[in-house]
Amino acid sequence: MGSNRSKLKKYNVVDLFCGAGGFSLGLKNTNRFNSILANDIDMDMCEAYSLNFPETKILSKHISDLDFFSIKKENTIDVVVGGPPCQAYSLSGKRHIDDPRANLFLEYFRAIEVIKPHIFVYENVKGLFSYKKGNIFNQLQEIFEKIGYDLSINLVNALNYGVPQSRERIFIIGYKKGLEYSFPAYSHSTKTSKKPITISDAISDLPMIKSNENSLKYLSKPKTSYQRLMRKNAPENLMDHKSSKHGENLINIMRYLPEGGLKEDLPYKIRPKSGYANSYGRLWWDKPSTTITRNFGTPSSARCVHPKIDRALTTREGARLQSFPDHYKFFGSRAKRNLQIGNAVPPLLAKKIGRSIARSLDKL
Numbered sequence: 001m002g003s004n005r006s007k008l009k010k011y012n013v014v015d016l017f018c019g020a021g022g023f024s025l026g027l028k029n030t031n032r033f034n035s036i037l038a039n040d041i042d043m044d045m046c047e048a049y050s051l052n053f054p055e056t057k058i059l060s061k062h063i064s065d066l067d068f069f070s071i072k073k074e075n076t077i078d079v080v081v082g083g084p085p086c087q088a089y090s091l092s093g094k095r096h097i098d099d100p101r102a103n104l105f106l107e108y109f110r111a112i113e114v115i116k117p118h119i120f121v122y123e124n125v126k127g128l129f130s131y132k133k134g135n136i137f138n139q140l141q142e143i144f145e146k147i148g149y150d151l152s153i154n155l156v157n158a159l160n161y162g163v164p165q166s167r168e169r170i171f172i173i174g175y176k177k178g179l180e181y182s183f184p185a186y187s188h189s190t191k192t193s194k195k196p197i198t199i200s201d202a203i204s205d206l207p208m209i210k211s212n213e214n215s216l217k218y219l220s221k222p223k224t225s226y227q228r229l230m231r232k233n234a235p236e237n238l239m240d241h242k243s244s245k246h247g248e249n250l251i252n253i254m255r256y257l258p259e260g261g262l263k264e265d266l267p268y269k270i271r272p273k274s275g276y277a278n279s280y281g282r283l284w285w286d287k288p289s290t291t292i293t294r295n296f297g298t299p300s301s302a303r304c305v306h307p308k309i310d311r312a313l314t315t316r317e318g319a320r321l322q323s324f325p326d327h328y329k330f331f332g333s334r335a336k337r338n339l340q341i342g343n344a345v346p347p348l349l350a351k352k353i354g355r356s357i358a359r360s361l362d363k364l
Contacts, residue, residue, distance in 0.1 A: 011361055012036045012075060016063060016082030016111060017104075020048040020330060020340035022322070023081050023121070024056070026350020032358040036075055039063060048331040048340050063107040068114035077115050079357060083123035083345070084108040113147050118179060118364065119357050122172040123345055126155055140172065149174040152183050156349070160186040163323045163346040164197035164226065165289040171353065181360040184352045199307060200285045201226050202320045206238070211311040212245035234326035240315035240337065244297050254299065254310035257282040262303070278303040283313075289321045294342035296321075297334065315341065323348035 011033050015024045018038035027033040038058045040046050046060040059066065063084075071077070084104035112120050128136060141151050151174050158167040161184070175181040188194045201224045207215035216237040222228040246254070249270075256266050263272050263280040272280055281303030283289055295301035296318045304312045313321070315337050319328065323346045330337035 008032060008358075009362070010034050011078035011358065013079045013081060014071070014075075014077055014111075014115065014117075015039070016080065016108060017084055018049055018058070018082075019045050019343050021052050022324070022344030022347050023123075023350040024049070024053060025324070025328070026345070026347040026352075027079075027081075027354040028053075029347065029351045030354040030358060033079070033354060036077070037071060039066060044332040044336045045340060048329065048337075051329040051331060063104065063111070066107075066111070068111050072115050077117050078361060079119050079121070080111060080115055080117045081121040081123075082108055082111075109143065112144075112149075112174070116148075116176075118176055118361055119181065120149075120174045121353065121357075122174065124170045124172075126168045126170055128170050144174050148177050150177055150179075150181075151175075152181055154183045156183075158323075158346045158349045159196045159288045160189050161346075161349045161352050162188050162194070162197060162226075163288075163321075163348050164199060164202040165292055165321050165346070167291045167346065169345075173353075173357070175360060179360060180363060182356060184356045187352065196288050197226050198286050199283055199289055199321065202230075202289075203317050205231075206241060206314075206317060206320070208309055209241065209243050209311075209314070210309060211243055211251060214242040216241075230320055230323075230325050232325060232327075238316065239326065240319065240330065241317070242334075243311045243314050244334070246299075246311060250299060251310050253280060254282070254305050257305060257310075259307055260284045260287075272300070275300050276302070281305060283307045292318050292321050292342050294335075294339040296342060297338050318342070322346050 013027055013033050013035045015035055015038040018024060018040045024035040035053060035056045038049055038056050041062050043060055046058050049058055137153060144151055151172055154171045156169055156171050158165055173181055186192060188196050205218055205220050205223055205227045207219045209215050218238060222231055253266060253270055258265055259282055261282050263275060279301055280299050282305040283303060285307035290303050293302055296304040297312045299305050299312050306313060315334060318338060318341045322341050322344055330340050
């Protein structure tokens with residue numbers, strides 16, 4: 001079995017808007033892909049990517065400065081992945097020149113048009129479904145069909161693929177006409193033998209540190225299969241498990257928050273008057289996390305208060321809930337590291353998408 005696996009063909013990938021490398025990690029863990037080139041404009045993202053993928057060439061520059069003709073000439077490229085926003089651009093109408101996000105999608109389209117990979121992956125927020133009353137999808141299908149691709153359009157919740165987090169995103173898989181492709185079926189749900197992974201399943205082996213504390217040692221041996229997976233090849237010392245220093249007022253607010261509670265559940269005298277609907281919210285110990293964003297260390301901006309402790313999630317806890325293993329390295333300040341985690345495609349989800357892509361490419 002092992003010898004057969006080692007003989008399976010590996011496919012070359014270009015990762016655009018690569019961030020810290022969540023999608024690349026998922027693909028790598030299938031043992032079926034080589035990430036040969038990655039690109040992101042953010043220097044700290046590129047540093048984090050390089051720490052984990054030293055063998056991959058990374059270009060830290062604006063995507064418009066990439067020469068895709070040269071990239072194609074120098075490499076055999078099977079797959080392109082990336083998640084540029086396209087909400088600001090009407091593909092059949094006028095370009096919104098004042099919104100730079102519009103150009104990012106056009107540059108991604110340029111990459112696909114020039115490189116012509118067998119398969120590409122385009123990830124976006126679920127709000128894309130309702131943008132322009134849904135017409136955006138007709139336009140996407142039209143422009144990609146013109147250059148020879150069919151599309152598989154999927155609204156995906158990461159918790160259905162073994163990630164301990166409710167995170168809905170759109171994944172559009174483009175595949176060359178004549179190729180067959182099927183998006184992977186759920187592995188975890190209330191209707192399958194594997195139930196969604198909870199916060200407890202994910203982080204109960206991590207020390208229960210308080211505000212402004214740090215720990216380099218695990219609380220216990222792994223208690224769940226998810227924790228064993230996260231700790232595979234982990235260093236002896238725990239990385240990035242340092243909690244934010246919260247002020248007394250915020251700690252007092254969190255002290256009154258029930259599990260799963262929001263600011264509306266607080267006594268009126270200490271209830272914050274500003275903030276988002278889900279701000280100052282405590283998570284549930286025995287449920288998956290809500291969506292991890294760049295603000296998972298900031299209670300005034302997101303539901304991110306630890307289910308059992310009066311503090312926000314640590315960087316490592318956020319990484320666990322995004323399915324980054326404990327050996328994975330991030331770069332820069334706490335805010336930068338949290339951004340790298342919150343913006344990523346969860347590696348476990350990317351791995352399952354990667355397997356489905358490999359199955360399709362194996363038929364060539």
